[in-house]
Amino acid sequence: MTKPLLSVEHLSMQFGGLTAVDDLSFDAADRRITAIIGPNGAGKTTVFNCLTGFYPPTVGRLIVSFGESQYQLEQMEGFRIAREARIARTFQNIRLFPQMSVLENLVVAQHTKLMNASMFSIAGLLGLPRYRTVESEAIEKAEHWLERIGLLARSDWDAGNLPYGDQRRLEIARAMCTNPAMLCLDEPAAGLNPRESAELNELLISIRNDDGIGVLLIEHDMSVVMEISDKIIVLDYGRKIADGEPDAVRSDPAVIRAYLGEDGDAQESSNV
Amino acid sequence: MEYFLQQLINGVTLGAIYGLIAIGYTMVYGIIGMINFAHGEIFMIGAFISLISFLILGPSGGAMVPIALLVVLLIAMSLTAVYGWALERIAYRPLRGSPRLAALISAIGMSIILQNYVQLSQGARVKTLQPVIEGGFQLMKAGNFTVVLSYMQIIIVVVTVSLMAVFWTVITKTALGRAQRACEQDRTMAALLGIDVDRTISITFILGAALAAVAGMMVTLYYGVIDFYVGFLAGIKAFTADVLGGIGSIPGAMLGGLLIGLIEAFWSGYFSIEYKDVAAFSILVLVLVFRPSGLLGRPEVEKV
Numbered sequence: 001m002t003k004p005l006l007s008v009e010h011l012s013m014q015f016g017g018l019t020a021v022d023d024l025s026f027d028a029a030d031r032r033i034t035a036i037i038g039p040n041g042a043g044k045t046t047v048f049n050c051l052t053g054f055y056p057p058t059v060g061r062l063i064v065s066f067g068e069s070q071y072q073l074e075q076m077e078g079f080r081i082a083r084e085a086r087i088a089r090t091f092q093n094i095r096l097f098p099q100m101s102v103l104e105n106l107v108v109a110q111h112t113k114l115m116n117a118s119m120f121s122i123a124g125l126l127g128l129p130r131y132r133t134v135e136s137e138a139i140e141k142a143e144h145w146l147e148r149i150g151l152l153a154r155s156d157w158d159a160g161n162l163p164y165g166d167q168r169r170l171e172i173a174r175a176m177c178t179n180p181a182m183l184c185l186d187e188p189a190a191g192l193n194p195r196e197s198a199e200l201n202e203l204l205i206s207i208r209n210d211d212g213i214g215v216l217l218i219e220h221d222m223s224v225v226m227e228i229s230d231k232i233i234v235l236d237y238g239r240k241i242a243d244g245e246p247d248a249v250r251s252d253p254a255v256i257r258a259y260l261g262e263d264g265d266a267q268e269s270s271n272v
Numbered sequence: 273m274e275y276f277l278q279q280l281i282n283g284v285t286l287g288a289i290y291g292l293i294a295i296g297y298t299m300v301y302g303i304i305g306m307i308n309f310a311h312g313e314i315f316m317i318g319a320f321i322s323l324i325s326f327l328i329l330g331p332s333g334g335a336m337v338p339i340a341l342l343v344v345l346l347i348a349m350s351l352t353a354v355y356g357w358a359l360e361r362i363a364y365r366p367l368r369g370s371p372r373l374a375a376l377i378s379a380i381g382m383s384i385i386l387q388n389y390v391q392l393s394q395g396a397r398v399k400t401l402q403p404v405i406e407g408g409f410q411l412m413k414a415g416n417f418t419v420v421l422s423y424m425q426i427i428i429v430v431v432t433v434s435l436m437a438v439f440w441t442v443i444t445k446t447a448l449g450r451a452q453r454a455c456e457q458d459r460t461m462a463a464l465l466g467i468d469v470d471r472t473i474s475i476t477f478i479l480g481a482a483l484a485a486v487a488g489m490m491v492t493l494y495y496g497v498i499d500f501y502v503g504f505l506a507g508i509k510a511f512t513a514d515v516l517g518g519i520g521s522i523p524g525a526m527l528g529g530l531l532i533g534l535i536e537a538f539w540s541g542y543f544s545i546e547y548k549d550v551a552a553f554s555i556l557v558l559v560l561v562f563r564p565s566g567l568l569g570r571p572e573v574e575k576v
Binding site for chain 1: 446447448450451453454457458460461462463464465466467468469570
């Protein structure tokens with residue numbers, strides 16, 4: 001059997017006396033949307049922060065494998081996680097570069113490729129042909145994504161001036177421009193209206209099917225989670241209480257008790 | 273009128289030098305949000321390295337001068353860049369993530385260390401350099417007053433303007449510049465896109481130091497007199513230029529440098545030369561009262 005794209009093994013994260021994530025293990029597969037859900041404070045964002053190298057986990061291993069390569073994320077510097085292990089991520093509170101144009105936000109995501117071609121900017125400055133080719137490829141890729149998210153007409157706007165829903169989609173496009181093996185989305189549907197949320201579903205499904213990468217999703221919006229996820233992991237107080245396909249999770253009594261039944265305030269965003 | 277023109281020429285020359293130093297401050301402020309108070313000393317070291325290189329190359333007159341200038345320029349830029357890089361590695365990188373005040377104290381410490389290092393190794397007396405480039409164009413004559421545009425002033429302005437143009441292209445058009453702007457706006461996010469933030473910061477210091485070295489060389493050639501203390505006032509002036517232009521903004525640094533140079537030149541020309549620094553700083557106070565973010569600076573936006 002081939003290794004899963006992402007394998008989280010016995011992850012624990014403690015902040016002082018608080019255990020935010022407690023002995024969590026799960027796998028996320030290539031070409032699948034895996035959702036992590038749970039009540040506020042369940043430790044979902046902490047899992048993401050461990051994945052992207054914000055904190056070293058107290059215990060546990062985070063393994064990414066694709067092709068012949070295998071990476072242990074907990075031992076890598078942040079920028080190498082993005083560059084080599086090819087993990088891309090978005091945030092609950094959008095983190096675009098607000099003073100760069102929409103197009104530049106997508107080009108800067110292809111930095112590694114451009115920087116390698118530019119030989120410390122010298123080739124870029126002189127406009128050497130090889131660099132020009134790489135640069136025009138980067139712009140092409142950016143424009144391809146702008147077309148997919150319907151922002152091509154506004155490519156020279158400052159990203160900070162876009163409407164909220166567009167910023168959300170632009171952030172996903174930017175993450176995709178880093179050429180990730182796995183896309184981690186932290187509440188991408190937060191604050192979207194039903195129409196935008198349906199567009200988001202379409203986008204995520206097309207990323208799974210057409211771009212063929214794994215998607216890891218934290219979400220509160222049940223319509224998104226139940227509709228598009230292939231697998232759902234439910235956290236409560238940092239522990240996994242269920243793991244399986246949407247239908248199985250929906251009817252799991254432990255889940256209903258911890259989350260769907262008692263916590264009716266599911267739309268509210270968490271801030272773990 | 274003639275007198276005005278002469279002071280305008282002098283002011284633009286001075287402003288070009290301030291502008292070169294000011295870019296180093298503003299870039300570092302932009303990317304790591306601290307004032308690199310040792311930047312004036314980096315400029316001073318650039319001046320010393322140029323002086324020493326000139327003396328080693330010898331007073332090779334005539335046709336050799338352009339080549340000598342170019343060689344000295346390259347030596348000064350590369351060696352000073354090493355100082356800039358080392359400064360960041362030793363004094364600022366270990367303090368990344370600690371309160372800003374710590375880095376500020378570290379910067380002041382480095383400033384004193386560099387001053388004393390040059391004082392000890394080169395002596396405290398002023399160093400002089402025989403004029404390498406003499407002469408110029410006589411633009412106008414009125415009575416016994418002649419307006420002179422010296423070759424040295426032309427070189428200073430041309431070199432400065434072309435370096436700023438190259439620099440501007442790097443910032444706006446290349447992958448490196450894009451990475452720098454990304455780090456300015458959100459370092460964590462930049463790292464998540466695969467940008468090596470530490471290296472980008474190092475390159476920023478290297479670029480800033482190289483530009484300061486050019487300014488140092490120009491001052492050495494223009495005035496012909498330097499000492500270990502020359503970086504202090506030049507640094508403060510360049511910093512003033514940054515604040516005037518709007519700190520964090522590169523066009524602001526260029527504009528601010530030019531304005532400070534002009535203010536100084538005209539004040540010394542028409543009023544009293546003793547109070548030229550007072551004049552420069554007073555204009556700064558006035559601008560800050562009415563435009564706290566500087567002329568070209570963006571107003572600080574409260575992040576929620």
